[in-house]
Amino acid sequence: xxxxxxxxxxxxxxxxxxxxxxxxxxxxxxxxxxxxxxxxLVTVRLAPDMxxxxxxxxxxxDAAKLAVARISGIEAPKFEDNETTFAELRARIAKTxxxxxxxxxxxxxxxxxxxxxxxxxxxxxxxxxGEAYLKHWALPNFFFHxxxxxALLRHNGVDLGKSDYLLGAQAGN
Amino acid sequence: xxxxxxxxxxxxxxxxxxxxxxxxxxxxxxxxxxxxxxxxLVTVRLAPDMxxxxxxxxxxxDAAKLAVARISGIEAPKFEDNETTFAELRARIAKTxxxxxxxxxxxxxxxxxxxxxxxxxxxxxxxxxGEAYLKHWALPNFFFHxxxxxALLRHNGVDLGKSDYLLGAQAGN
Numbered sequence: 001x002x003x004x005x006x007x008x009x010x011x012x013x014x015x016x017x018x019x020x021x022x023x024x025x026x027x028x029x030x031x032x033x034x035x036x037x038x039x040x041l042v043t044v045r046l047a048p049d050m051x052x053x054x055x056x057x058x059x060x061x062d063a064a065k066l067a068v069a070r071i072s073g074i075e076a077p078k079f080e081d082n083e084t085t086f087a088e089l090r091a092r093i094a095k096t097x098x099x100x101x102x103x104x105x106x107x108x109x110x111x112x113x114x115x116x117x118x119x120x121x122x123x124x125x126x127x128x129x130g131e132a133y134l135k136h137w138a139l140p141n142f143f144f145h146x147x148x149x150x151a152l153l154r155h156n157g158v159d160l161g162k163s164d165y166l167l168g169a170q171a172g173n
Numbered sequence: 174x175x176x177x178x179x180x181x182x183x184x185x186x187x188x189x190x191x192x193x194x195x196x197x198x199x200x201x202x203x204x205x206x207x208x209x210x211x212x213x214l215v216t217v218r219l220a221p222d223m224x225x226x227x228x229x230x231x232x233x234x235d236a237a238k239l240a241v242a243r244i245s246g247i248e249a250p251k252f253e254d255n256e257t258t259f260a261e262l263r264a265r266i267a268k269t270x271x272x273x274x275x276x277x278x279x280x281x282x283x284x285x286x287x288x289x290x291x292x293x294x295x296x297x298x299x300x301x302x303g304e305a306y307l308k309h310w311a312l313p314n315f316f317f318h319x320x321x322x323x324a325l326l327r328h329n330g331v332d333l334g335k336s337d338y339l340l341g342a343q344a345g346n
Contacts, residue, residue: 002176003176003178003285003304005176008308012308012313015309016313046327047327121336131176135184136184139185140316143312143313143316144316144338147317147320147321147324148320148324151321155219155220155328157220162314162317163293165317166310
């Protein structure tokens with residue numbers, strides 16, 4: 001069976017977001033065990049000029065959502081960027097998952113050659129064909145924010161391993 | 174044109190490794206400007222029980238190399254994990270790129286349904302079909318180590334932005 005734009009995007013984003021949610025659940029449990037409020041992690045950064053944890057989660061969600069919206073041409077719901085707690089960040093992931101589940105695969109397929117113009121930084125745009133956009137922008141961008149979120153949790157002592165990122169609840173550790 | 178196993182792997186890995194090399198070059202220039210030896214970055218970690226920078230680069234290279242080797246059935250060269258300098262780490266990236274360039278695309282295509290068994294941690298293995306292996310293991314794993322390397326440089330004050338990770342030398346900043 002040939003790989004399609006839908007099979008190379010939807011399952012990767014949905015699995016990634018499920019695994020990200022699993023990492024957040026482990027962080028909440030770890031905070032309870034170490035007796036601190038998990039919400040102190042919402043604002044942590046790896047460098048003063050990097051975005052905080054909450055933004056990494058929001059952008060991971062939006063990277064998936066906007067990639068699917070741009071390739072399919074289906075308008076995605078806009079979520080306010082106002083989460084301040086783990087519960088709210090996990091709800092953001094859940095809302096993103098719910099929307100992704102409504103997108104029919106055939107709305108993505110066959111759109112390899114469409115032009116997709118997307119913002120890069122504050123005042124520039126870039127245009128790539130559908131397939132190149134998925135492979136060279138949307139997927140690397142999604143994993144960038146997923147991994148940065150993971151790195152922030154690990155840097156703050158949360159007991160995660162790479163299998164939590166790769167396998168989520170199937171990690172079994 | 175349909176997406177294939179080769180078009181969904183080789184260009185992503187080659188672009189990613191080129192962008193990673195670009196980030197290392199910027200780190201070397203930044204170390205020179207800040208007047209420290211870039212090789213002190215080779216051993217930095219985000220947490221005491223995470224792998225150091227050198228290992229992130231090695232595993233990013235091997236994630237690409239082994240994914241292509243396992244899908245194609247072509248044996249990949251084995252590199253010793255003995256790099257202690259930026260020059261050696263950049264040579265590791267270059268050697269990986271050289272080998273990837275020798276792999277014919279048609280050796281990867283059509284292998285969506287083959288069983289691929291690969292090590293997970295020290296004493297376990299996992300088996301996935303070729304397509305699932307690429308989408309749910311090889312690509313997320315590759316970007317995990319690329320991003321962790323980036324995060325280590327940023328955490329140590331190197332002047333990188335996400336466009337260096339996504340666009341490499343085309344980032345223009």
